[in-house]
Amino acid sequence: MAKLFPEILGIEAGQNSELANRIVDRVKAGNPQVVIKPYKSGGPTILNLPTQLPARDKEKVIWQHAKRALIIREKCKRKEHGYLRFLHVFVAVGDVVEEYQFTLSMENECPYSCQFCYIQGSLEKKPIPTIFTNLQDSGVLLREVKIALLAMHMHTQTHGLLHNIGWDQQKWVHWLMGVLNKSIPINLSDVPIQQLFDANKDEIKKYLSQSKNPRMKDIEANLDKFDFKDLKQKFKFNCGEINDALVFDHLTDNSKFLIELFSSETMKNDGAVLLFRTKSANFDNLKQLPPSENTRVSVTILPAIYVKGPPDYIGRLKGAEQLLKLGYQVSLNIDPIIFAADSMKTYKKIIDDIKVHFNVQSEKFHRITIGMLRFGSKNLDNNIRKRHIDLHGHANDHMTRIDGDEKYRYDSDKRIEIYKTLIDYAQAEMPGIEVELSTEPLPIWEAVGLTP
Numbered sequence: 001m002a003k004l005f006p007e008i009l010g011i012e013a014g015q016n017s018e019l020a021n022r023i024v025d026r027v028k029a030g031n032p033q034v035v036i037k038p039y040k041s042g043g044p045t046i047l048n049l050p051t052q053l054p055a056r057d058k059e060k061v062i063w064q065h066a067k068r069a070l071i072i073r074e075k076c077k078r079k080e081h082g083y084l085r086f087l088h089v090f091v092a093v094g095d096v097v098e099e100y101q102f103t104l105s106m107e108n109e110c111p112y113s114c115q116f117c118y119i120q121g122s123l124e125k126k127p128i129p130t131i132f133t134n135l136q137d138s139g140v141l142l143r144e145v146k147i148a149l150l151a152m153h154m155h156t157q158t159h160g161l162l163h164n165i166g167w168d169q170q171k172w173v174h175w176l177m178g179v180l181n182k183s184i185p186i187n188l189s190d191v192p193i194q195q196l197f198d199a200n201k202d203e204i205k206k207y208l209s210q211s212k213n214p215r216m217k218d219i220e221a222n223l224d225k226f227d228f229k230d231l232k233q234k235f236k237f238n239c240g241e242i243n244d245a246l247v248f249d250h251l252t253d254n255s256k257f258l259i260e261l262f263s264s265e266t267m268k269n270d271g272a273v274l275l276f277r278t279k280s281a282n283f284d285n286l287k288q289l290p291p292s293e294n295t296r297v298s299v300t301i302l303p304a305i306y307v308k309g310p311p312d313y314i315g316r317l318k319g320a321e322q323l324l325k326l327g328y329q330v331s332l333n334i335d336p337i338i339f340a341a342d343s344m345k346t347y348k349k350i351i352d353d354i355k356v357h358f359n360v361q362s363e364k365f366h367r368i369t370i371g372m373l374r375f376g377s378k379n380l381d382n383n384i385r386k387r388h389i390d391l392h393g394h395a396n397d398h399m400t401r402i403d404g405d406e407k408y409r410y411d412s413d414k415r416i417e418i419y420k421t422l423i424d425y426a427q428a429e430m431p432g433i434e435v436e437l438s439t440e441p442l443p444i445w446e447a448v449g450l451t452p
């Protein structure tokens with residue numbers, strides 16, 4: 001599979017970590033013509049944009065050029081994420097069904113060009129793919145994962161689990177992460193979170209009592225009841241939420257680093273699950289590593305509609321099948337489905353190809369996730385409208401936003417009809433297969449006969 005190398009590499013001042021040096025060496029080896037430039041946040045762009053750029057094309061041209069560049073820089077602490085660097089609670093709101101989980105931001109953006117990509121909304125002003133070079137710094141991510149796990153277990157043991165976490169509770173967990181960040185020493189080894197909690201309970205109590213957030217009183221009141229020993233509850237750490245998890249793995253070896261970090265017995269017992277979500281077939285590192293039962297790979301299988309860059313989906317399927325054989329837990333995503341006159345034919349063909357190229361009977365196969373095109377309202381108005389005129393026209397013609405939903409979607413009757421048709425077809429062709437919906441409200445799950 002063709003591995004991607006940037007045409008322009010922007011390097012922030014002071015980049016000298018092992019990871020930063022590895023990326024620079026490998027980019028130079030993979031593309032000897034690469035142009036290296038200093039990168040400074042807020043400084044002039046590193047992109048070589050045309051000088052005469054009509055206003056109506058500006059956003060689109062910047063987006064296209066950004067995909068061919070790469071920035072390497074350090075990730076800073078985020079006050080709103082409890083002063084952690086790489087982790088925050090993934091949020092879903094309203095009636096949308098979504099597990100409680102963390103986004104692991106090892107990179108921003110992606111070199112592929114999917115016009116519907118939701119990352120255009122969250123990273124509107126930062127379209128250039130970026131790799132954070134302090135991810136593998138000694139002990140940094142380990143400590144953040146422990147803090148995140150402890151905070152989420154404390155939160156859910158206090159407030160229970162709903163069908164999504166919502167904005168309010170996301171903030172409470174971030175606040176609790178901030179309290180734990182102050183209470184827990186900088187240098188940690190991979191000890192069970194129960195041990196971490198017991199050793200630092202007095203400090204945790206002190207900072208909880210000083211907290212200005214009234215919701216921390218709920219946690220404080222529960223302090224003597226927490227139990228982190230026989231944890232059934234698992235929480236995912238998705239390293240492909242605001243990037244593609246593996247597309248730059250040949251530059252970073254981040255998969256090796258993450259699998260080693262997450263595959264200890266302690267991490268498993270603490271309830272950590274590592275998720276790689278990808279539209280690449282960049283599986284070379286994974287194939288060399290022993291799979292761990294708390295590592296999952298989620299491979300997106302879609303036709304090339306409004307998409308440029310990823311390998312042909314048959315190649316991805318074959319790669320996913322190899323991972324399955326090696327013992328990885330794999331799930332497949334058919335998301336987002338884009339409505340067109342021949343949608344059913346197109347997506348049934350994908351199900352046929354899954355049946356041919358992938359062993360759905362393997363005990364390591366997890367499930368198929370299906371979802372339909374949706375847009376955050378700001379992303380549609382600010383970015384899709386300016387960058388992708390055809391797709392914006394499609395959204396205008398076929399999508400609406402109803403009260404209480406943050407997203408533009410196809411009409412619910414149409415979604416239900418398409419989901420039911422595809423679920424029936426998949427279950428008829430591959431009996432026993434588990435199917436779930438992506439980012440859909442509870443009533444849609446119920447209408448198509450699925451239980452979250």
Ligand code: SF4
Binds near residue numbers: 118244
């Ligand atoms: S592969 Fe995923 S992250 Fe990359 S552009 Fe496409 S949708 Fe966005």
